[in-house]
Amino acid sequence: MPTMLDDDTLAFAHKVFNHCRNGDSAELATLLDAGLPANLLTSTGDSLLMLASYHGRVETTRLLLKHGGDPSLANDRAQTPLAGAVFKGDHAVVELLLEHGAPVDQLPPGGKTALMFAAMFNRTDLLLRLLEAGADPQLRDSEGKTALQLAQAMGAADAAAYLRSVEPRRSARG
Template sequence: MERNEPPDPEVVELAHRMFDLARDGDADSLLAYVDAGVPLEMTDPDGNTLLMLAAYHGHADVVQRLLDAGADVDRLNDRGQSPLAGAVFKGEDLVVSLLIGAGADPDLGTPSARATAAMFGRDNLLT
């Protein structure tokens, strides 16, 4: 494919499907695609990874399975936000716990998860 050619519509459709599976919490389907070769670190137009979308939408099972598959716990989106900060913002206690347990850095990103917790009075999520 030449650089100026539009992407294959089937590839675009597959990417949209992957992001929807992460948002909707369909761990089995999403991980089947990842196991079949869909990139674990693929991003949407805003730089959100599958892990970011699952974390933000509170899908602990998807988050755990993506972490088990090797997802980068600290990958920032294009706005400099981390999956941990997104989970803190949404008050997703279990997801926060999983991300911290996987080594997520609470001081990474803008705003960081620590700053987000302080902003919304959720400091207890990071302890």
């Protein structure tokens, strides 16, 4: 049974979540230093790190990682902070998350890898970066689709062409 929170607690939580969305790092740092858990979740499972990453807040993302924010926490929609940053096309946040150990091939149950998001939304520059970081283009989502198949389904022609071009070379090395 879920815990019911009083209005003051809900207002505080809402304020904290907005600090992450808006990049209010100074206010958030004070709270984290006072003991606020870095892996606090919204009612939909978004971690503070997910909120900051998805909204492109590089310094807030860095702050949360420094305080133990877990880059592998997926939300209730099976999305990770790395996948969220890729979806938004935020190179700086993607790089920061990779530098801090975000699992490049994380595939939450019912979700997709960051590479799959890069492929689907034709983000070839991020596709290349994820492949350089070791992403496996042969992984399949819960429906059995690879990044290439997802790119094709979404009409992401550049990503599909790139994935087709690297597929034989990766297989030959394997």
